[in-house]
Amino acid sequence: MALDRQLEILAVCGVGMGSSLMLKMTAEDALRSLGVDARVENTDVSTARGMAPDVVIGQGMHTGEIAGLAPVVITISDFLDKEGLEARLRERLAEQGWLS
């Protein structure tokens, strides 16, 4: 782990209650498998604009709106696809040098 602090990850959806919470749980599972120390939060797109996470995860409807919010933005279409998200996270975190 090349990052010397806990990774901040944000799962977003329209109102920040139902689907982003599911996404948060999927992301937590994926990060546990990757062995990454991360804190995952979930919120709505409005609130997300005022935050500065390392990684944003959401569906295309929302990630398009907040593309510049974080160094890593991951667009998903399946909220329960742990393996798919894990692969994407591994690739993108490695790109940033946060994962060796």
Next chain:
Amino acid sequence: MDVIRDILTFLADNVFGQVPILIGLITLLGLLLQRKRFEDVLAGALRATIGVVILFIGVDVFTGGLTSFQTVLASAMGTTPPKADHSLTRFLTEQGGTIALVITVGFLAHVLIVRIFPAARYLYLTGHLMFWVSTVTVASLVTIAPGQDQLTLVLCGAGFVAAYWTVQPLWMRPLMRRVMPGDRFGFAHTSSLACLVTGYAARPLGSRGRHDTERLRLPRQLSFFKDVNVSTALIISVIMLVAVAFADDGVVGRASAEMDPKLSSWVWALLVGLRFAGGIAILLFGVRMFLGEIVPAFKGFSDRVIPGTRPALDAPTVFPVAPTAVMVGFVASTGVFLVCLAVFAGAGWFTLAPPMIMLFFVGGAAGLFGNVVAGWRGAVLGGVISGLVLAIGQAVTWGLYERTAPELATLADPDWYAIGWLLKAADPVVGDGTIWLVPLVALAAMVATLVVLGRSGRRGTADEPEAADAGDKAPAGA
């Protein structure tokens, strides 16, 4: 014996009657059962508790904004604003503990049902709707059988919501299978009846193959509408400004002076729109905070008790399949709702308040299911049906909750209206002494549905239309 009675009275008044404390304790228990670290347990329980406190503050701001909105709009149209002697704030203070217990006991019952009946298939996991459906159910029970003790309300409410959470994803299953052929998760959202009606009504309109919305290109300017905070503030403010132009100066002056005597009524109108949106944002923030702790705890528990069950999830989990259909449904439902607002107010019937969140999620979901059946025409039909249901539902349901929390009519989804009116229809039969019929009939109808579904599943035919029919009958029986 006096000591025991004193302890029970103390618990009833200070724990079961105080939602923040009760939710905090339930979360604490959930986190302890998951064997979380000490600091996570403490922080999680506190976050859940603060979330409930914030929820109450948000409801207060929201209902204040709603009153100004309705007063000015009614004055502009020359009608009387809808009356409210009771408020959601007061109802949550009085019955909040009951609601929290209905969610907990109802969820445990639901887990047990899913464990026993393989045909139940889905575990309902949309936390905020578990909260609101329990609230609507308790409000309806209090309306038809006032003066029940807390234990009766909790058990009757929990039995009813457990039956609803079990059957609702099942009646959406035939439509969901067309959207998500893998059947990895079900649909757990209180827009279900609008979606179901759309799914059947859209059939003659065409086919997805020829009219798929995802081949349309929508104007970029619509995109900011997807942020419900923005669209709520914008639409309510614009309606307020127009209303101020036509309303009685005295009425507007008195209302704006309450906020600040020096304030121009135009700026006041704008501020009311913004505060209304702000109140809803605070309310949602609070709900998000306690759900973030409770839902993973519920899920952790059920994963252990019933490993491998399919979850039933919130509506936006299917939105990536057809985002354009969602926007078409949302825009159509909002348009229809605003037309209804003008027509109803013009006729002097009722001054509606546009519920942007519901117009987005109900209109969007119905649009999506409409598209899967009949392409863009189906999506438009879904939006139109949602707009009509939300407008008519709001107007006719306000009075239903006049003795509990009329604002529940303003913040509602189609299934909430159905539950409210279903229980109201049972009123002549179900009085104070017979309130137990509510959970008993609901659970009996649910078991009958599950047995029928289980039989057709075992025959290996997995006949979808038959399954759909059985699912359809359940809400009428419940």
